[in-house]
Amino acid sequence: MYTQEDLNNVQAQIRRALGAVPERYIVVDTARQRLMVVSKGNAVQEFSVSTSRFGIGNADGSFKTPPGVHRICEKIGAGAPAGRIFRDRIDTGEDWPIGKPGDNLILTRILRLEGLQQGLNKGNGIDSYERFIYIHGTNNEDRIGRPISQGCVCMKNDDVIRLFDSIEEGAIVFIN
Numbered sequence: 001m002y003t004q005e006d007l008n009n010v011q012a013q014i015r016r017a018l019g020a021v022p023e024r025y026i027v028v029d030t031a032r033q034r035l036m037v038v039s040k041g042n043a044v045q046e047f048s049v050s051t052s053r054f055g056i057g058n059a060d061g062s063f064k065t066p067p068g069v070h071r072i073c074e075k076i077g078a079g080a081p082a083g084r085i086f087r088d089r090i091d092t093g094e095d096w097p098i099g100k101p102g103d104n105l106i107l108t109r110i111l112r113l114e115g116l117q118q119g120l121n122k123g124n125g126i127d128s129y130e131r132f133i134y135i136h137g138t139n140n141e142d143r144i145g146r147p148i149s150q151g152c153v154c155m156k157n158d159d160v161i162r163l164f165d166s167i168e169e170g171a172i173v174f175i176n
Contacts, residue, residue: 007038007041010027010174014069017068017069017116018069018172022172024037024167025037026038026172026173026174028049028065028153028174029176030147031176034048035047035049035163037163037167047159048155048156049135049145049153049154050138050140050145050147050149050153051175052064052149052150052151053147053148059126060125060126060127060130062151065151065175066131066151067120067175068116068174068176070133070175071116071171072112072135072167072171073113073170074110074111074112075109075110075111075169077164082098082108083137084108085105087106098139098157100139102140104138104139104154105139108136109163110134111134111160111163111164112133114128115133116172134152135154135173137154137159138154138156
């Protein structure tokens with residue numbers, strides 16, 4: 001889990017970007033492949049995740065996970081069963097058998113991210129929203145905890161449901 005020093009550093013970066021630190025926010029630690037929900041300065045939930053197998057970066061077409069301050073601009077999939085397949089953010093009505101291997105699919109829930117830092121994750125050629133960067137469930141749950149995605153933050157399906165249900169649209173997400 002993050003130390004208080006780690007959280008203080010994250011809060012300082014959020015404060016620089018936004019002018020203030022919200023009471024509740026999410027931190028994605030790409031080095032540790034962890035996602036934490038922070039409330040009132042304390043990590044209150046923690047999940048294993050998988051970020052990009054290509055590393056951290058912001059360029060369009062890089063398939064890298066973008067760093068910096070984002071916000072959840074859309075929550076998609078409320079009420080869908082675990083394993084529901086989404087294409088282009090649309091519920092296909094098809095369910096993927098959890099545990100069945102295959103290409104990394106977008107399953108169960110989508111938290112779409114919008115970059116908030118001009119020149120880092122917002123703007124021409126580097127825009128997280130235009131790159132379709134999400135937090136979402138995956139069919140490759142056995143690989144969670146290792147970088148496997150093409151830029152998104154992948155979670156186990158039950159975990160993404162818990163996160164989706166506990167966080168509001170507009171919540172801040174800091175990726176480092």
